[in-house]
Amino acid sequence: MAEGHGDAKGATAHTAADGGHKAPFPPFQKETFASQLVSLTIAFVALYLIVSKLALPRVGGVIEERQKTIEGDLAAAQKLKGESDEALKAYEAELAGARARAQAIGAETREKLNAAAEAERKTLEERLAGKLADAEKTIAATRTAAMGNVRGIASEAAAAIVQQLAGVQPDSKVLDSAVNASMKG
């Protein structure tokens, strides 16, 4: 066991001490360079060809395709959203138009009805005014007639009173003026 330990240590020290002498350090063994160079060249050229001709176009194509799909989908979604917005706007415009029309119709009807009512009222008022005027005329006529009667009655009454009191038939002219004066006062 101790032997194995010493052996390993010895081997380590050995290669570290005279690495270039007895068992040359592998990365510096010149006779292996040519072989490595040749295989590295072949391997790397093959890798380069695989990568540039096959792998990158393939993977790049997939990524590009995905990018395109995503962009296309986004654009389609955007377009649909625009369309729905447009439809909403059209609907709202239609609604506003309909509302405005309804209001216009309502206003028009109201106006018409108002005008009709107004006209009717006017004719009625005119008729009433006519009737009123007629009535007033009648009243005035009646009144003047009545007033005339009153006068006649008053002068008769006065003549009678004067005859009773004085026993004299009063002069009709004087009587008239006296009746007039008292009716005025």
Next chain:
Amino acid sequence: MAADPIHQFQITKLFSLGHIGGQEIAFTNSSAYMFAAVGIIAILMLAPSRQLVPGRFQSIAELSYEFVANMIRSTAGKEGLKFFPLVFSLFMFIAVSNLVGIIPYTFTVSSHLIVTVTLAMLVFLTVLIYGLSKNGLKFFKLFVPSGVPIYILPLVVFIEVISFFLKPVSHSVRLFANMLAGHIALKVFASFIAMLGAIGVVGWFGAVLPLGLTIALTALELLVAFLQAYVFAILTCIYLNDAIHPGH
């Protein structure tokens, strides 16, 4: 030799491919892991189905795609995207080979300097050639920062030139050293467990400490494996940005 922390970096020949200029070209364990990384990346990127709503594996592929694409866009701008395949290959190659390398008994490709140097030089030469061909002589404005007083300009230009040529060195050594050091540390602590465990019952309790450390280090190495790939890729982007937009 089992506890030798350097042994994991050993290149072993699996079979020979031939000779170039007297130098044997072999298919090694390193080659196998390189191709394994390429295979894993290919499966990861190509196997998932192409669905509009991604599943798990498709998500991994798309996340890595977006991750690297954003990295390039944020550091090198839109024009940097023409280097997307290059940066993506580098990032995925380093990330996958690093992550595979954390699995015990596997080999880490980027723990070899020649690999990281090759990748760094690939970036360096791409920057140099693209920068010169796109901008012509204006590319050298890179070395002449604007707004610097004329009397210290020569010094600044000298430093800029040196730093430009040291970029591939730091670029490659950073990755190499991180992977190498991390794996050595992991192996050393893991071998302590085996050593202490071999002592007996007392050792078993003692082994708990290095075991905990090994677990913590493995977690750290997972982070480092990804982080170094990210650092390598983002430095590549920054250097490419220099080539695309010289003159700061």
